Amino acid sequence: MGILAWKNLFYDRVRLIVTLTGIVFALVLIAIQFGMFLGFLDTAANIVENNSADLWISAPGIPHVNGGSPIQEAKRWKALQVPGVTHTANFSIFFVNWKLPNGAFETCQIAGFDLDSGMGGPWNLVAGRVEDLRGEDTVIIDDLYKRKLGVHNIGETLEINGKRARIVGFTHGIRSFTTAPYVFTSFKNAQNYIPMREEETIFILLRTAAGADRNAIKTGLLATIPGIEVFTRDEILSRTRNYWVFGTGAGTTTLMGAMLGLLVGIVVVAQTIYAATIDHLKEFGTLKAMGATNGQIYQVIILQSTLAAVMGYVLGISVALAIVHSTADTDLLIKLPWPVALGIFGLTLFMCMSASLLSIRKATTIDPAMVFRG
């Protein structure tokens, strides 16, 4: 029966193209929407994810990592007195205005970190050195935002909030969910750019002793230092992600887009596979009249769907990977890791199988006497 499924599929090339187009369309829609969702998850909290701090101290009630407000830096010394805390460092994230060469302004986020501890510093450095940030008015930006920020090379100078800034390095792939690029600099330099008093910081980052109970340390910090909120890494990560991805509706929209893609996919694939079965209904009737069991007819239909699914997947995932590749150097991150690609294969099979179930029902209710009706 395999040969019938295979040759039926290729017999009508136009129908095959329509079927594969339906599957590819649905797959690309699902892969890209879901890839964007994963990209959102990644960019929404990458500044936390790539930070080696074990605990974060902030002003109470901050909505996310990009929405902190100043606290007294002196609290850092009190934190060091809590058992289990081994290192502390200041860290500031704050929105600033970046003056473009044409005089216009672009919003950026200063990420001012402690150079000695390295907590909160840049990653994926592709040009320059982090140590160069020890120089006055020095900053590192991501090369994806060069054009947006009017920067071409290391050594160029610009203005941030009216203060001089000199480019000393570039990272690659540090995107920002808010579209305001991160500008890395030392905490000391950041104090020049951020409208904040010298004795203030936005966050105090903590490292804890190996094997220490971080929840116990958190309780100790809250008991010792009034007027603060303490987060474990996972807590600030999820608060930030939840805010940007779900609170703003961006993630929900993309997830719904992926779901819509799935629904559209099922409908398109169901329609095409159903129509293909209807086209072959007389053949199935003939098979049935000549002694084929319903099970053997199921085999042909399911095999046809599976073949269509595999071909559609190979084409669809290739298109999706090409789109992902083409956005690699833009500020839009679309992630398509292999477990997701594998999951999409399962989904494709599911779509095609669901579609074939509809047509199976039609095929098995064929009256075999139809073969005698001319």
Place this chain on the structure above:
Amino acid sequence: MQPLVSVSHLVKEYGSGANRFRALNDVSLDIHAGQVLVLMGPSGSGKTTLISVLGGILSATSGSVRIDGREIVGMSESQRPALRRDLFGFIFQGFNLFPALTAEENVAIMCKLKHVPQPARAAANLLESVGLADKRNAYPADLSGGQKQRVSIARALAGHPRILLADEPTAALDSVSGRKVLEILSGLARQNNRAVVIVTHDPRVLDYCDRIVTIEDGRVGSDELRRHIRPTPGDIA
């Protein structure tokens, strides 16, 4: 001599209640191996219903149909496919070949369905037996009507069925092709000790048959034996 097919007081009704329609009404008929039986009658008389019931495609309302000694009236739906596969070969007016498959693949798929060993070789042999050895790799679209019907006959012969049921096998054919098909069908009945039942309106068929049964309003109108069939070892004693 016990007949290969024995039909007794067969009734087939369609619909229910006020819409009930009796397509076959108390039909009794015996068909012997080696016999070419032609079913004739006006359109709507019940000929196609009769071969559909004989072939286990439609279930009877009442009566008895014994095929090769097996009662098929009352047989469950799940048992019917095996009955059709093992005992019958079907030939259709519209050929019903699979357009995506070559002539050989069309025959081989039935060989596979009937668990014939080496289906490709068996299919090639069957095509040769109907004079189409050179058309093995042709697709139905590239064959003439007569050639298509011969492929259809080769397919029906897969697994050497005891009974061939042919519905208007010459209706779509010119006179030369029609005669060729009828020669093959009558030869198959005589040489291979099987029964061939042909539903037709085509008077050319009468030259090749052993018996003519007319069906009128669901009943057997006449039953004319044109040639006596010599009992063969294939008949059930």
